[in-house]
Amino acid sequence: MINMSFAKVLIADDERHIAEGLQMLLTEDGYTVDTAVDGKKAWEKVQTGEYGLVLADLKMPKMDGLELFAMMRQEGLDAEVIIITGKGTVTSAVEAMRNGAYDYLTKPLEMDRLRALIPKALEKYQVKTANRELQKRLESLTRYGDMLGQSEEMVRIYNIIEAVAPSSASVLIVGESGTGKELVARALHQKSGRAKGPFVALNCGAFPREILENELFGHEKGAFTGAINEKPGAFEQADGGTLFLDEVAEMEPDIQVKFLRALEQRSFRRLGGKKEVSVDIRVVAATNKNVEAAVAEGKLREDLYHRLAVIPIYLPPLRDRGSDVRILAEEFLRRFSKEQDKDIKGFTEGAIALIERYRWPGNVRELKNALERAVILSRGEWLEPTDLQPRNMHLDDREAHIPVGTSLEDAEKIVVLKTYAFCDGDAKAASSILGMTQKDLKTRIQQYTK
Amino acid sequence: MPAHDVTTTTETCMQLTPETEAANRYHLVSRLADDLAHEIKNPLNSLVINLEVLRSRARKGDADGVLGRADVLEIEVRRLNTLLDGLLRLLRPDRQPGVLISVDTLVAEAAELAEVQARLARKTLSVSPVGDAAVTSGRRDVLRFALLNLLMAELDAVDGGAARVEVAGRIGESGTVLTIATVGGDPVEAGADGVDVACALIVANGGSVDVTPRGKARDRVITVVLPGARSA
Numbered sequence A: 001m002i003n004m005s006f007a008k009v010l011i012a013d014d015e016r017h018i019a020e021g022l023q024m025l026l027t028e029d030g031y032t033v034d035t036a037v038d039g040k041k042a043w044e045k046v047q048t049g050e051y052g053l054v055l056a057d058l059k060m061p062k063m064d065g066l067e068l069f070a071m072m073r074q075e076g077l078d079a080e081v082i083i084i085t086g087k088g089t090v091t092s093a094v095e096a097m098r099n100g101a102y103d104y105l106t107k108p109l110e111m112d113r114l115r116a117l118i119p120k121a122l123e124k125y126q127v128k129t130a131n132r133e134l135q136k137r138l139e140s141l142t143r144y145g146d147m148l149g150q151s152e153e154m155v156r157i158y159n160i161i162e163a164v165a166p167s168s169a170s171v172l173i174v175g176e177s178g179t180g181k182e183l184v185a186r187a188l189h190q191k192s193g194r195a196k197g198p199f200v201a202l203n204c205g206a207f208p209r210e211i212l213e214n215e216l217f218g219h220e221k222g223a224f225t226g227a228i229n230e231k232p233g234a235f236e237q238a239d240g241g242t243l244f245l246d247e248v249a250e251m252e253p254d255i256q257v258k259f260l261r262a263l264e265q266r267s268f269r270r271l272g273g274k275k276e277v278s279v280d281i282r283v284v285a286a287t288n289k290n291v292e293a294a295v296a297e298g299k300l301r302e303d304l305y306h307r308l309a310v311i312p313i314y315l316p317p318l319r320d321r322g323s324d325v326r327i328l329a330e331e332f333l334r335r336f337s338k339e340q341d342k343d344i345k346g347f348t349e350g351a352i353a354l355i356e357r358y359r360w361p362g363n364v365r366e367l368k369n370a371l372e373r374a375v376i377l378s379r380g381e382w383l384e385p386t387d388l389q390p391r392n393m394h395l396d397d398r399e400a401h402i403p404v405g406t407s408l409e410d411a412e413k414i415v416v417l418k419t420y421a422f423c424d425g426d427a428k429a430a431s432s433i434l435g436m437t438q439k440d441l442k443t444r445i446q447q448y449t450k
Numbered sequence B: 001m002p003a004h005d006v007t008t009t010t011e012t013c014m015q016l017t018p019e020t021e022a023a024n025r026y027h028l029v030s031r032l033a034d035d036l037a038h039e040i041k042n043p044l045n046s047l048v049i050n051l052e053v054l055r056s057r058a059r060k061g062d063a064d065g066v067l068g069r070a071d072v073l074e075i076e077v078r079r080l081n082t083l084l085d086g087l088l089r090l091l092r093p094d095r096q097p098g099v100l101i102s103v104d105t106l107v108a109e110a111a112e113l114a115e116v117q118a119r120l121a122r123k124t125l126s127v128s129p130v131g132d133a134a135v136t137s138g139r140r141d142v143l144r145f146a147l148l149n150l151l152m153a154e155l156d157a158v159d160g161g162a163a164r165v166e167v168a169g170r171i172g173e174s175g176t177v178l179t180i181a182t183v184g185g186d187p188v189e190a191g192a193d194g195v196d197v198a199c200a201l202i203v204a205n206g207g208s209v210d211v212t213p214r215g216k217a218r219d220r221v222i223t224v225v226l227p228g229a230r231s232a
Helices: A016-028 A039-046 A065-074 A087-098 A111-140 A152-164 A181-190 A209-217 A253-265 A291-296 A302-308 A324-339 A349-357 A363-377 A408-422 A427-434 A438-449 B018-060 B063-091 B103-120 B140-156 B193-204
Strands: A008-012 A032-036 A053-057 A080-085 A103-106 A171-174 A199-203 A242-246 A282-287 A311-314 B100-102 B124-127 B135-137 B164-171 B176-183 B208-212 B221-226
Touching: A008 A016, A008 A039, A016 A032, A016 B018, A016 B063, A032 A039, A039 A053, A039 A065, A053 A065, A053 A111, A065 A080, A065 A087, A080 A087, A080 A111, A087 A103, A103 A111, A111 B018, A152 A181, A152 A311, A171 A181, A171 A302, A181 A199, A181 A242, A181 A282, A209 A253, A253 A302, A291 A302, A324 A349, A324 A363, A408 A427, A408 A438, A427 A438, B018 B063, B018 B103, B018 B140, B018 B193, B063 B103, B063 B140, B100 B103, B103 B124, B103 B135, B103 B140, B103 B164, B103 B176, B140 B164, B140 B176, B140 B193, B140 B221, B193 B208, B193 B221
Parallel strands: A008 A032, A008 A053, A053 A080, A080 A103, A171 A282, A171 A311, A199 A242, A242 A282, B124 B164
Antiparallel strands: B100 B135, B164 B176, B176 B221, B208 B221
16 A cells, blocks of 8 residues: 555656646646656756656656666665656667666556556555665664674674564574574564564473473373373463574484474374374574584484574674674673672773684673673773683684685685784794795785785 | 858769659658657647546536646647648648748748757757748759758767757848858767758759868858849
8 A cells, every 4th residue: 555645756757748737647646746847857856865756758858767767776766767758769668677667658658557557666666665774774773672783794684584573484593602593583583473472492402302302292191200280382382472492403303203293283292192282383493503414414304404494594603793792792891780780981992802802602692701700800990801801711813714605715815814913924934834935925915905 | 150162062962863862852751750750749648648637627627727728738739730740741742833932931841840850869959040031942842851951961960968050041142041050069970961962952953052061070061052042
């Protein structure tokens, strides 16, 4: 449905009677309509960003419809464009459509066709605008749900959550320990239509086989010794909501079979039960394992993997999140200072340098714990490097992190620069380690640092 | 205007065969028809849109609105008629050869068609009348056709945003001297067939044509002399 107050249309035509007549008709149809007598005037107007649709004559003085369209796209203006053309210039109009114009109409206009096209074009514009606004909002966010961070990697994750949350598709979150997998699962739940339903989290790695089965599916009274009452499992508790299963790759193979069946059929039997219990749940699973390797090694059933990973989300480790580490550190400092009733103003430069250089193998969880400990131990107004217990933190100058997807050229650059830095700029030592001549090394360093 | 020998082109003018003339006329007409077909779409489009507005006003009982749109329809019908007349005039043979013809009328009839091409190509064609005293004699359709060839040739010879073609005239010793000049814009390579045909037609009618300088050049001027300049 088009929001008419939002739908502003610009008619760009040097034919006064055409522009005037169209304006009258479309105004009667409920649109807010403006006119421009040539392409240049139209360009001045569209730059205000007020218009959702431009009806542009192909042939106009000063700037024609195609030039106007090209300028709009070049400047990133989202308004849809319908080109109006005489028969002789249809080829150009078709070309414009290939480049993203909404449609073209030939003269004399068929008003019914125009009236059918306008709401569709405006709807497309509104969807595009809404997406762009959402994108902008996400890009400027430091906080999304309970997650913190505005790095490119995290904005990408926020975008995926926004896109995926409304569906019921299973999601598999893959990330190192402490990256915040449960926070992603909670955000998926909160942004979904199930937000009012329960969010049940279960760590599959925390229970022995028998107990995990019981935790997942529940039991009937008398199902086993000590089962004095019936107990619903996580599947039932999550009915109408989201079931989050962490460390899913730790599940024993026979449980995986039962779990897969329950996932596929959305029904199961309690331990000792005879009747099928149907549930309406969305399953979000997580693992810190290399899932492909777990599948290859037979630790995770391939069919279960495919069922869970309908939408995979790869959470980046903290060391790959750039400036997020500082944002998170400041947030934790504020939080724990308040909790501990301490008036800590911030970090010294040394402490910040330490936080930013450390690789945080335990990710956000390790940072959080380090900050909590630092706040408790701190006696001054500013957190010092010593408060952060550097003895437990190793600056990994001897490691280079090269993610999968890095080109050979970039990988070589990382290794060369890291080795050179590790050797404190000693070209002889670095070239010896790298197995290249000093001259070759210097050439590369110059090339990389240009 | 610099002095120049107006007979230069006239003497080297091609000998026009009926086949060449027919081929040139066909080429010119089809080119104009293409431009006109595009141009005709505008009044047609306006008619369709404003007819719809008129219907809407009539349904609402808005008499003033209906009359306002009826006026627009009339204007568009007249515009359509003018465009079609121009093309038909070019196709129609002259039924009264040999009578005195107003040079301003001849130029206006040719310019009416050339203007369509100028507008579509975002160029300007401006015509300054010579005055009622400027008359010539001969076949009106042939002279109009010759002038149209020259106007189109000058429009083709210049490009760019500020490209203009200016037509002016004066009454001289041997007749009406018309100048068709490109002003501003960038000179471009254009075919000379139209100029050659026009030259042959005008020379056959007792006049002359001179192009200074010939070929691709900035501020090119075509000078045409049409005999029988003085009216009675």
